[in-house]
Amino acid sequence: MKMKTEKSVQKQWDLVRFVLGICTRPISTNPVLNKCGLGTLLLSLGIVGWSLPAQASPQLLYEFLEVNGNLSTCLNRAETAVKRSGLVRQNTRQNSINAQGRDITATVYCRRINPRLSEAVLMVAGTKGVSAANFNSVFNSIVTDIGESRVSTPPQSSTTVISDAAFKQLMNGLDSNWAKPLDFLAQAVPHNYFTAAQATEIIKQIRFSSNKIPAAVLLYPQVVDRGNWFVVEQAFTFDRDRQELRRQIADLSNK
Known part of the structure:
Protein backbone atom coordinates (compact mmCIF):
# COMPACT_ATOMS: atom_id res chain seq x y z
CA MET A 1 0.00 0.00 0.00
CA LYS A 2 1.44 3.34 -1.04
CA MET A 3 1.83 5.78 1.83
CA LYS A 4 0.52 9.33 1.46
CA THR A 5 3.23 11.94 1.24
CA GLU A 6 3.33 14.81 3.71
CA LYS A 7 2.57 17.18 0.83
CA SER A 8 -0.55 15.27 -0.24
CA VAL A 9 -1.82 15.14 3.34
CA GLN A 10 -1.29 18.88 3.71
CA LYS A 11 -3.13 19.45 0.44
CA GLN A 12 -6.12 17.53 1.75
CA TRP A 13 -6.17 19.58 4.94
CA ASP A 14 -5.96 22.79 2.89
CA LEU A 15 -8.95 21.67 0.83
CA VAL A 16 -10.90 20.76 3.95
CA ARG A 17 -10.20 24.17 5.45
CA PHE A 18 -11.37 25.76 2.19
CA VAL A 19 -14.64 23.85 2.17
CA LEU A 20 -15.44 24.59 5.79
CA GLY A 21 -14.35 28.20 5.52
CA ILE A 22 -11.99 27.79 8.45
CA CYS A 23 -10.13 30.91 9.56
CA THR A 24 -6.56 31.10 10.75
CA ARG A 25 -7.56 32.63 14.07
CA PRO A 26 -7.80 30.38 17.18
CA ILE A 27 -11.05 28.69 18.16
CA SER A 28 -13.31 31.00 20.11
CA THR A 29 -14.51 30.22 23.61
CA ASN A 30 -17.85 29.18 22.14
CA PRO A 31 -16.88 27.52 18.84
CA VAL A 32 -20.28 26.01 18.08
CA LEU A 33 -21.65 29.50 17.56
CA ASN A 34 -19.34 30.36 14.68
CA LYS A 35 -18.61 28.44 11.49
CA CYS A 36 -14.83 28.90 11.67
CA GLY A 37 -14.64 27.57 15.21
CA LEU A 38 -17.13 24.82 14.42
CA GLY A 39 -15.09 23.60 11.47
CA THR A 40 -11.86 23.61 13.47
CA LEU A 41 -13.52 21.77 16.34
CA LEU A 42 -15.01 19.09 14.10
CA LEU A 43 -11.71 18.40 12.40
CA SER A 44 -9.66 18.38 15.59
CA LEU A 45 -12.05 15.92 17.26
CA GLY A 46 -12.24 13.73 14.18
CA ILE A 47 -16.03 14.10 14.07
CA VAL A 48 -16.07 14.90 10.37
CA GLY A 49 -14.40 12.32 8.16
CA TRP A 50 -13.55 14.06 4.89
CA SER A 51 -12.47 11.68 2.15
CA LEU A 52 -11.23 13.43 -0.98
CA PRO A 53 -11.26 11.62 -4.32
CA ALA A 54 -7.93 10.91 -5.98
CA GLN A 55 -6.34 13.89 -7.73
CA ALA A 56 -8.96 16.25 -6.36
CA SER A 57 -9.06 19.58 -8.13
CA PRO A 58 -10.37 22.86 -6.69
CA GLN A 59 -13.90 21.87 -7.77
CA LEU A 60 -15.37 22.26 -4.32
CA LEU A 61 -18.73 23.46 -3.05
CA TYR A 62 -20.19 23.71 0.41
CA GLU A 63 -23.65 24.57 1.68
CA PHE A 64 -25.37 25.09 5.03
CA LEU A 65 -28.88 23.61 5.05
CA GLU A 66 -31.68 24.10 7.54
CA VAL A 67 -33.61 20.91 8.35
CA ASN A 68 -37.03 20.95 9.98
CA GLY A 69 -36.51 18.06 12.36
CA ASN A 70 -34.17 16.64 14.97
CA LEU A 71 -30.70 15.19 14.46
CA SER A 72 -32.04 11.78 13.39
CA THR A 73 -34.22 13.44 10.76
CA CYS A 74 -31.20 15.30 9.42
CA LEU A 75 -29.09 12.14 9.18
CA ASN A 76 -31.91 10.16 7.55
CA ARG A 77 -32.42 12.88 4.96
CA ALA A 78 -28.70 13.03 4.32
CA GLU A 79 -28.49 9.28 3.78
CA THR A 80 -31.45 9.33 1.40
CA ALA A 81 -30.10 12.36 -0.44
CA VAL A 82 -26.66 10.90 -1.16
CA LYS A 83 -28.25 7.64 -2.30
CA ARG A 84 -30.62 9.41 -4.70
CA SER A 85 -27.74 11.48 -6.07
CA GLY A 86 -26.07 8.29 -7.30
CA LEU A 87 -23.24 8.27 -4.75
CA VAL A 88 -22.46 5.23 -2.61
CA ARG A 89 -22.26 5.65 1.16
CA GLN A 90 -18.80 4.74 2.41
CA ASN A 91 -19.23 5.09 6.15
CA THR A 92 -21.14 6.89 8.87
CA ARG A 93 -19.29 8.56 11.71
CA GLN A 94 -20.68 10.52 14.62
CA ASN A 95 -23.35 12.77 13.09
CA SER A 96 -21.80 12.63 9.61
CA ILE A 97 -22.14 10.59 6.41
CA ASN A 98 -19.51 10.09 3.71
CA ALA A 99 -20.43 9.04 0.17
CA GLN A 100 -18.43 8.64 -3.01
CA GLY A 101 -18.86 8.12 -6.73
CA ARG A 102 -16.30 7.58 -9.46
CA ASP A 103 -15.21 11.22 -9.49
CA ILE A 104 -17.25 12.93 -6.74
CA THR A 105 -17.08 12.75 -2.95
CA ALA A 106 -19.65 14.21 -0.56
CA THR A 107 -19.74 14.58 3.21
CA VAL A 108 -22.76 15.71 5.24
CA TYR A 109 -22.39 16.71 8.89
CA CYS A 110 -25.55 17.24 10.97
CA ARG A 111 -25.81 19.25 14.17
CA ARG A 112 -28.69 20.05 16.50
CA ILE A 113 -29.92 23.64 16.71
CA ASN A 114 -32.95 22.99 18.93
CA PRO A 115 -35.32 20.03 19.52
CA ARG A 116 -37.22 20.76 16.30
CA LEU A 117 -34.50 22.16 14.09
CA SER A 118 -31.10 20.97 12.88
CA GLU A 119 -28.47 22.04 10.38
CA ALA A 120 -26.64 20.04 7.72
CA VAL A 121 -23.23 21.12 6.45
CA LEU A 122 -22.76 19.69 2.95
CA MET A 123 -19.29 19.46 1.37
CA VAL A 124 -18.77 18.19 -2.19
CA ALA A 125 -15.47 17.72 -4.07
CA GLY A 126 -14.82 16.60 -7.64
CA THR A 127 -11.80 15.25 -9.50
CA LYS A 128 -10.20 17.00 -12.43
CA GLY A 129 -12.10 14.77 -14.84
CA VAL A 130 -15.60 15.38 -13.49
CA SER A 131 -18.00 17.12 -15.84
CA ALA A 132 -19.51 20.39 -14.66
CA ALA A 133 -23.00 19.11 -15.46
CA ASN A 134 -22.57 15.96 -13.36
CA PHE A 135 -20.90 17.85 -10.50
CA ASN A 136 -23.67 20.47 -10.31
CA SER A 137 -26.35 17.81 -10.71
CA VAL A 138 -25.08 15.82 -7.72
CA PHE A 139 -24.64 18.94 -5.59
CA ASN A 140 -28.08 20.37 -6.38
CA SER A 141 -29.74 16.97 -5.91
CA ILE A 142 -28.35 16.57 -2.39
CA VAL A 143 -29.17 20.17 -1.47
CA THR A 144 -32.78 19.77 -2.63
CA ASP A 145 -33.33 16.49 -0.80
CA ILE A 146 -31.82 17.50 2.54
CA GLY A 147 -33.44 20.81 3.38
CA GLU A 148 -33.75 24.53 2.87
CA SER A 149 -30.58 26.28 1.79
CA ARG A 150 -29.31 28.93 4.18
CA VAL A 151 -26.91 30.20 1.51
CA SER A 152 -28.17 30.61 -2.03
CA THR A 153 -27.41 27.54 -4.15
CA PRO A 154 -25.63 27.89 -7.48
CA PRO A 155 -27.88 29.02 -10.34
CA GLN A 156 -28.79 26.21 -12.73
CA SER A 157 -26.29 25.58 -15.51
CA SER A 158 -29.01 26.56 -18.00
CA THR A 159 -29.19 30.07 -16.53
CA THR A 160 -28.23 32.67 -19.12
CA VAL A 161 -25.15 34.63 -18.12
CA ILE A 162 -24.75 38.28 -18.94
CA SER A 163 -24.08 38.86 -22.65
Missing part, protein backbone atom coordinates in the same frame (compact mmCIF):
# COMPACT_ATOMS: atom_id res chain seq x y z
CA ASP A 164 -20.70 40.05 -23.88
CA ALA A 165 -22.16 43.42 -24.87
CA ALA A 166 -23.88 43.93 -21.52
CA PHE A 167 -20.78 42.80 -19.66
CA LYS A 168 -18.70 45.33 -21.57
CA GLN A 169 -21.16 48.05 -20.56
CA LEU A 170 -20.96 46.89 -16.96
CA MET A 171 -17.16 47.06 -17.01
CA ASN A 172 -17.27 50.55 -18.53
CA GLY A 173 -19.72 51.60 -15.83
CA LEU A 174 -17.49 50.12 -13.16
CA ASP A 175 -14.55 52.08 -14.54
CA SER A 176 -16.59 55.30 -14.49
CA ASN A 177 -17.61 54.62 -10.89
CA TRP A 178 -14.12 53.65 -9.73
CA ALA A 179 -14.43 55.74 -6.55
CA LYS A 180 -17.61 53.93 -5.40
CA PRO A 181 -17.54 50.52 -7.10
CA LEU A 182 -19.65 48.77 -4.45
CA ASP A 183 -22.55 51.17 -4.92
CA PHE A 184 -22.46 50.54 -8.65
CA LEU A 185 -22.17 46.75 -8.32
CA ALA A 186 -24.97 46.61 -5.75
CA GLN A 187 -27.29 47.89 -8.48
CA ALA A 188 -25.97 45.79 -11.36
CA VAL A 189 -24.94 42.42 -9.93
CA PRO A 190 -28.24 41.10 -8.44
CA HIS A 191 -29.97 41.39 -11.83
CA ASN A 192 -27.38 39.38 -13.79
CA TYR A 193 -25.54 36.06 -13.74
CA PHE A 194 -21.82 35.66 -14.33
CA THR A 195 -19.17 33.07 -15.01
CA ALA A 196 -16.26 32.76 -12.59
CA ALA A 197 -14.02 34.23 -15.29
CA GLN A 198 -16.25 37.31 -15.60
CA ALA A 199 -16.37 37.71 -11.82
CA THR A 200 -12.58 37.61 -11.82
CA GLU A 201 -12.42 40.42 -14.38
CA ILE A 202 -14.71 42.52 -12.21
CA ILE A 203 -12.55 41.99 -9.13
CA LYS A 204 -9.39 42.88 -11.04
CA GLN A 205 -11.03 46.05 -12.37
CA ILE A 206 -11.61 47.37 -8.84
CA ARG A 207 -8.79 49.72 -7.89
CA PHE A 208 -8.85 49.66 -4.10
CA SER A 209 -8.13 46.37 -2.36
CA SER A 210 -10.53 47.20 0.48
CA ASN A 211 -13.43 46.93 -1.99
CA LYS A 212 -12.43 43.62 -3.57
CA ILE A 213 -13.65 41.21 -0.88
CA PRO A 214 -17.10 42.85 -0.48
CA ALA A 215 -17.45 42.80 -4.27
CA ALA A 216 -16.58 39.10 -4.46
CA VAL A 217 -19.10 38.29 -1.72
CA LEU A 218 -21.73 40.22 -3.67
CA LEU A 219 -20.89 38.30 -6.85
CA TYR A 220 -20.78 34.81 -5.31
CA PRO A 221 -24.56 34.06 -5.36
CA GLN A 222 -24.72 35.10 -9.03
CA VAL A 223 -21.87 32.91 -10.31
CA VAL A 224 -23.20 29.97 -12.33
CA ASP A 225 -20.05 27.81 -12.31
CA ARG A 226 -19.04 27.80 -8.66
CA GLY A 227 -16.87 24.78 -9.27
CA ASN A 228 -14.51 27.32 -10.85
CA TRP A 229 -14.70 29.78 -7.95
CA PHE A 230 -11.02 29.15 -7.25
CA VAL A 231 -10.33 31.30 -10.34
CA VAL A 232 -11.89 34.27 -8.55
CA GLU A 233 -9.78 33.61 -5.46
CA GLN A 234 -6.66 33.79 -7.60
CA ALA A 235 -7.46 37.46 -8.22
CA PHE A 236 -6.43 38.09 -4.60
CA THR A 237 -2.70 38.45 -4.01
CA PHE A 238 -2.58 37.58 -0.32
CA ASP A 239 -3.71 34.37 1.33
CA ARG A 240 -5.18 36.31 4.25
CA ASP A 241 -7.58 37.99 1.80
CA ARG A 242 -8.62 34.62 0.36
CA GLN A 243 -9.20 33.31 3.88
CA GLU A 244 -11.32 36.33 4.75
CA LEU A 245 -13.33 35.91 1.54
CA ARG A 246 -14.05 32.27 2.40
CA ARG A 247 -15.10 33.27 5.91
CA GLN A 248 -17.52 35.91 4.68
CA ILE A 249 -19.06 33.55 2.12
CA ALA A 250 -19.56 30.95 4.86
CA ASP A 251 -21.12 33.63 7.07
CA LEU A 252 -23.77 34.28 4.41
CA SER A 253 -25.57 31.30 5.94
CA ASN A 254 -26.30 33.34 9.06
CA LYS A 255 -28.00 36.16 7.20
